[in-house]
Every structure is written in C-alpha cells, then in structure tokens.
Amino acid sequence: MLQAQVRSQIEESMAVKQRLLEDDALLQQVESLVMACLASLRRGGKIIFAGNGGSFADAQHLSAEFTSRFAFDRAPLASIALGTNNSAISAIGNDYGYEQVFARELLAVAKPEDVFIAISTSGNSVNVIVAVEQALQVGVKTIVLTGQTGGKLKGLCECVCVPSAETARIQECHILLGHILCGLVEEQFFSKQVK
Numbered sequence: 001m002l003q004a005q006v007r008s009q010i011e012e013s014m015a016v017k018q019r020l021l022e023d024d025a026l027l028q029q030v031e032s033l034v035m036a037c038l039a040s041l042r043r044g045g046k047i048i049f050a051g052n053g054g055s056f057a058d059a060q061h062l063s064a065e066f067t068s069r070f071a072f073d074r075a076p077l078a079s080i081a082l083g084t085n086n087s088a089i090s091a092i093g094n095d096y097g098y099e100q101v102f103a104r105e106l107l108a109v110a111k112p113e114d115v116f117i118a119i120s121t122s123g124n125s126v127n128v129i130v131a132v133e134q135a136l137q138v139g140v141k142t143i144v145l146t147g148q149t150g151g152k153l154k155g156l157c158e159c160v161c162v163p164s165a166e167t168a169r170i171q172e173c174h175i176l177l178g179h180i181l182c183g184l185v186e187e188q189f190f191s192k193q194v195k
C-alpha cells in the first residue's frame with residue numbers, strides 16, 4: 001500500500017529533475033556559477049555556503065567536497081559553511097539575534113574575491129536574507145539556490161530557482177546541482193593547473 005506512495009514520490013522527484021533538464025536558462029546559470037567559483041578560487045578566494053536545516057546539511061556537505069576531495073585526489077580548495085562553529089552560533093544568536101548568525105560570520109571572513117552560495121528552499125529565511133544583504137555590501141558575488149518562486153530573495157540577487165514548491169523535492173535538486181558544481185569546478189581547476 002505504501003509502495004504506491006514511495007513510487008509516486010520517486011516519480012515526482014524525477015519530474016522536477018526533468019523540468020530542470022528542460023530549463024536552458026537554469027542550466028546556463030549553473031554554468032555561470034561554475035565559472036564564478038573557478039575565477040574566485042584562481043584569484044585566492046573561497047566558496048562560502050549557508051543554509052538552514054536540510055540546507056545547512058547541504059551547505060556543509062558541499063563545502064566539504066571542496067576542502068576534502070570530490071572525484072579524485074588533489075589539493076584542497078578553499079571553502080567554508082557558515083554556522084558550523086556552535087559557539088559562534090550561540091554567541092551571535094544570543095547577543096545579536098538569530099537573524100544575524102550567518103551575516104556576522106560572513107562579515108568576519110568574506111573577501112570581495114569570494115563567492116557566496118546561499119541555499120533556501122523558500123527564499124524567506126531571514127538569517128539567509130540578512131547574510132545575502134551583507135555579502136552584497138561587501139561586494140561578494142552572491143547566488144541563491146532556491147525554489148520556484150525564489151521568495152523574498154528573488155528581488156535581492158541572482159537566484160537559481162528549482163521548479164517545485166515542495167521543500168524535499170527542491171532540496172534533492174539543490175544537492176544534485178551542488179554535486180555537479182563541485183565536480184565541474186574540481187575538473188576544470190585541476191586540468192588547467194596540471195599543464
């Protein structure tokens with residue numbers, strides 16, 4: 001009985017990915033994001049990630065692909081996920097408010113040569129919005145991975161909008177696109193350096 005629901009959720013996940021595949025503008029955005037990350041790393045910048053809940057896990061996961069390795073053994077690439085220092089979250093949250101937890105850490109570490117990838121399925125998480133505003137002020141190239149509407153983040157900066165309104169389905173596409181990003185950046189960065 002539950003098997004039908006399992007099947008229908010897999011079908012829905014595949015349907016969202018099919019819509020991604022048919023969205024040339026979105027694929028172009030992902031290519032541009034790869035190029036922006038490459039340019040940042042080549043000039044000594046780093047890739048900064050942030051998100052809440054499942055997107056926090058995605059932020060950590062993708063950041064670790066850069067600093068550890070993705071598809072092959074190579075030198076580490078500079079990346080951090082905001083909010084991974086529990087003491088900083090506790091101190092900033094307690095002293096400045098939870099909406100500042102990403103923005104203040106970003107202000108402490110971001111340089112104009114960095115890229116900031118914010119992840120929010122709704123586009124409405126206040127701590128992500130405030131961090132995006134802070135990144136733009138510092139002059140950091142900022143891109144948001146979000147859902148079909150982009151929420152409040154839509155008007156603020158470039159948004160890669162996954163064509164779904166369902167959090168889980170959007171997250172599944174974010175990690176797919178994130179893995180594609182990591183793989184292409186790694187391949188391009190090191191193929192150029194080997195010569």
Ligand SMILES: O=C(CO)[C@@H](O)[C@H](O)[C@H](O)[C@H](O)COP(=O)(O)O
Binds near residue numbers: 054055056121123128
């Ligand atoms: O993973 C999930 C749901 O799949 C949740 O933990 C989810 O990430 C949390 O509710 C987040 O707070 C949602 O934030 P956002 O994606 O709207 O910015």
Ligand SMILES: [Zn+2]
Binds near residue numbers: 054168171
């Ligand atoms: Zn989740």
